[in-house]
Amino acid sequence: MAARRVAVTGLGAICALGQGIEPTWAALAAGRSGIGPIESVEGAGLRFSNGAQVRDFDPARHLDSARADMLDRFAQFALVSAREALADSGVTLTSELAERTAVFTGSCLGGQSTQDAGFVELYRQGRERVHPLSIPRIMANAGASQIAMDLGVRGPCCTMSTACSSANHAIGHAFWLVRSGVAELALAGGSEAPFSIGHLKAWEALRVIAPDTCRPFCRDRLGMILGEGGAMLVLEPLEAAEARGARVYAEISGFGMSADAHHVTQPTVDGPVRAMRAALCDAGLAPEQIGYVNAHGTGTRGNDTAEARAIREVFGLRAASPAVSSTKSMHGHALGAAGALEAVATVLALEKGVLPPTANFTVPDPECDVDVVQNHARRVEVEGALSNSFAFGGLNAVLAFRSRG
Amino acid sequence: MADPLVETVLSAVAEVKRLPRERVSLDATFAELKMDSLDTLTLLFELENRLRIAVPDEAAKSVRTVRDIVEGIRGLTAAAASGAATSPP
Numbered sequence: 001m002a003a004r005r006v007a008v009t010g011l012g013a014i015c016a017l018g019q020g021i022e023p024t025w026a027a028l029a030a031g032r033s034g035i036g037p038i039e040s041v042e043g044a045g046l047r048f049s050n051g052a053q054v055r056d057f058d059p060a061r062h063l064d065s066a067r068a069d070m071l072d073r074f075a076q077f078a079l080v081s082a083r084e085a086l087a088d089s090g091v092t093l094t095s096e097l098a099e100r101t102a103v104f105t106g107s108c109l110g111g112q113s114t115q116d117a118g119f120v121e122l123y124r125q126g127r128e129r130v131h132p133l134s135i136p137r138i139m140a141n142a143g144a145s146q147i148a149m150d151l152g153v154r155g156p157c158c159t160m161s162t163a164c165s166s167a168n169h170a171i172g173h174a175f176w177l178v179r180s181g182v183a184e185l186a187l188a189g190g191s192e193a194p195f196s197i198g199h200l201k202a203w204e205a206l207r208v209i210a211p212d213t214c215r216p217f218c219r220d221r222l223g224m225i226l227g228e229g230g231a232m233l234v235l236e237p238l239e240a241a242e243a244r245g246a247r248v249y250a251e252i253s254g255f256g257m258s259a260d261a262h263h264v265t266q267p268t269v270d271g272p273v274r275a276m277r278a279a280l281c282d283a284g285l286a287p288e289q290i291g292y293v294n295a296h297g298t299g300t301r302g303n304d305t306a307e308a309r310a311i312r313e314v315f316g317l318r319a320a321s322p323a324v325s326s327t328k329s330m331h332g333h334a335l336g337a338a339g340a341l342e343a344v345a346t347v348l349a350l351e352k353g354v355l356p357p358t359a360n361f362t363v364p365d366p367e368c369d370v371d372v373v374q375n376h377a378r379r380v381e382v383e384g385a386l387s388n389s390f391a392f393g394g395l396n397a398v399l400a401f402r403s404r405g
Numbered sequence: 406m407a408d409p410l411v412e413t414v415l416s417a418v419a420e421v422k423r424l425p426r427e428r429v430s431l432d433a434t435f436a437e438l439k440m441d442s443l444d445t446l447t448l449l450f451e452l453e454n455r456l457r458i459a460v461p462d463e464a465a466k467s468v469r470t471v472r473d474i475v476e477g478i479r480g481l482t483a484a485a486a487s488g489a490a491t492s493p494p
Contacts, residue, residue, distance in 0.1 A: 047462060207446060207462045223462075265443060302442075 006178045007241040007248040008401070010089025010234030012081035012189075013344050015331045016052035016227055020084060024331075024341075025348050028356040029377050033330045035213050035225050035360075044197045048209040052227035052332025053195060070133060071146055072111030073193035077230030077337070078143025079150055082187050086151060089234035090246055091185060093151060102156040102183040103144045104174035106166030106190030108336035109199065110140035116196035143191050143230070155183055164296070166190050167339030168389035168397035171233060172255030175399075178235050189340035191230030200226070206265075208300050214333070216297035216326035216358050217304050217372045219365040224298040227332020231340035233347070250350040251402040253384070254283025260394025267302055267390060272310035275396035276386060280314075283384070283400035287315050290322045290400075291382025292355050294346045296390045297326020298333055307388065308368035318369055323380070325373040329359040339389040343399060346387045350403040353381040381405075410456075414475050417451045434470045448474070458482065 013020065016034025017027035027034065038051040054077070059068040062080045071079065082103075086093070093101065114137040118130035136142065141159040148157045156177060160169040167190025174188035194200075203209050203226060210223035233252075241248050256278025260271035280287060296307055308324075315321040327345045334341055349355050354377050361374040387399045411431060419426040422438055429438065435445060445468065449460050452474070458481055468474050 047459075205446065205450060207449075207465055209462075211462070263441065266441065 003179050004181065005238035006175055006235050006252050007238040007246070008233050008250050008252055008347050009236055009241045009246045009248055010085040010091070011249065011344050011347065012084030012088060013229065013231040013341060014054055014077050014081050015229030015231070015334065015341055016054060017331050019054065019057065021088065021344065024344070028327060028330060028345050028348070029354050031330070031357045031359045031375050031377060033213065033359045035332060038195060041197055041200060044200070046200055047204050048211050050213060050225055051195060052225055052334070054229055067150070070136060072114045072137040072142060074107060074109070074111055074191050075137070075142040075146050077193060077228070078105055078191035078232070079146050081189060081191065081230040081232045082147040082151065085187060085232040085234050091234065091236070093153070097184060098152050099154045100184040101153045102174050102177050102186040102188070103147050103153050104170040104186060104188040105144040105147070105159045106168070106170040106336045106339060107140045107143060107159055107161055108163050108166050108192060109194055111138035111142060112199050113193055113196040114138050116198040119198065147187060153187065161336065162395045162397070163391035163393055164333070164335055164338055165389040165391035165395050165397040166336035167343070168387065168399055169257070171252070171339065171343055172257070172397055172399055175235055175252045175255055178237060184236065184240065186235040187232050188235060189230065189232035189343070190337040192335045192337040193228045194226050194335055195228060210299060213360045214299040214329045215360045215362060216295065216299045216329055217308065217365055217368040217370070218361055219363045221299045221301070221304065221365070223300050224328070225332045227328070227334040229331065229334050229337050229341060231337060231344045233340070233343055248404055250347045250404060252399065253402045254279040254281070254285065254400030256280070256282055256398045258396045260396070262394055264394070265392055267306040268394070269306050269309045269313060271394055271396045272307060272388065272390055273313045275398045276310065276314045276388065279386060279398035279400040283402065285384045285400055285402065288320065289384045290315070290386055291380065292346070292349055292385040293322050293324045294342045294385065294387040295324050295326045296388040297328055297358065299326070299328065303390065304365070305367045307390065308370045311370050318371065321371055323355050323373050323378060324370045325356055325358045327356050339387065339397065339399070342387045342389070346385045346401055350382065350385055350401055354379055355382070410478060411475055413455060414452065414471060414478070417448055417455065418471055421448045421451060429471065431472050431475065432470065452478065
């Protein structure tokens with residue numbers, strides 16, 4: 001079967017910037033950061049105190065109590081954003097279509113806050129048993145499974161767990177299924193809820209979390225800021241979308257992967273270069289057609305320098321390079337949800353002709369010599385865009401999108 | 406007379422890098438010892454536990470030699486002692 005063009009026709013998001021696409025985009029376009037003091041970690045003696053949390057999230061607003069009880073916070077984010085994305089697409093899931101619909105989610109940690117709470121009960125409070133729903137809440141595929149059950153989706157359904165690249169791997173594979181004709185529709189994205197003390201302590205030990213905020217590509221950057229949330233995209237053949245008169249935000253046109261095979265935490269330049277080139281090749285796009293890169297841009301010394309060099313290697317002269325921003329400066333690093341939130345930002349940037357900035361920007365780092373969109377969104381129509389995700393363990397995943405023009 | 410802090414640090418480096426203790430000297434650089442960033446994190450973790458100290462992230466970023474570690478810890482413990490002496494009860 002000939003490869004088909006694939007459209008993004010539905011979006012859903014919940015993150016520190018807002019509960020829903022509308023408030024999330026409003027904050028992204030305004031360069032408004034959702035980073036603030038982490039709630040409920042008093043007394044943990046953490047060396048950092050800021051995060052990008054979903055404030056005032058009330059599961060009862062979205063889910064009936066029986067279902068909410070079954071789900072860890074990370075799976076609640078997955079389900080809430082999937083429902084929003086499907087409703088946004090306007091697709092009617094007939095029984096026939098539901099059998100040909102895929103659900104691919106990314107999650108780095110699964111229901112780790114449920115696990116952490118269970119360990120506190122066992123080891124600290126001396127209880128002898130944990131809750132019987134612990135396993136169904138903790139499993140990393142809980143988001144994908146709950147979406148399938150809730151929406152009645154019965155096609156290919158799975159979860160990818162590749163640390164910070166999880167959502168890009170999930171979206172990329174779902175895109176390939178739709179393009180190849182294996183699936184007629186896909187819900188793809190990721191979700192994460194990393195704010196438990198046991199997990200935050202593990203990040204503290206890595207010494208990569210900033211004590212202040214996230215300022216990717218700045219000379220005075222001090223590291224990353226963790227975030228949480230979920231985001232989902234509805235993907236379908238462009239032809240089917242046009243036939244039903246759907247709104248097409250953008251086309252998803254390419255996916256590229258690579259492994260550094262180098263070091264578990266130190267990034268390389270070569271791995272990201274090969275993943276970006278693979279995505280361009282898969283999309284049939286030339287580097288000069290790309291006007292925007294939503295960077296992995298964690299704000300750590302190692303990532304930002306290596307990523308800027310990789311971007312320059314792919315795109316050449318600085319003057320010819322695309323605009324670059326890291327929206328992690330606003331929604332934080334949401335790990336397994338990061339690529340999904342950033343795909344939403346990239347798709348909307350293409351659709352609206354507005355490139356969201358790197359917020360909290362101070363002074364450029366000469367070691368990161370790329371055209372960073374600083375603090376204020378840039379209004380410009382671009383033809384193509386890349387969204388980068390580079391994981392610990394050296395696993396790189398890059399998505400390419402194309403404007404409807 | 407061997408300095409106990411120096412001995413503790415040299416032993417910890419030897420354990421983290423799985424080297425014979427006599428191969429680790431005070432003037433060895435992390436590059437010579439082939440210590441990467443994760444080895445350095447592991448070393449600081451071991452020393453924080455053994456010496457019951459807390460090394461701030463900023464201080465951890467600047468260490469490049471075994472001597473940097475020893476001097477850094479001396480500075481931390483001295484600061485903690487003077488802080489304890491001057492802080493109100």
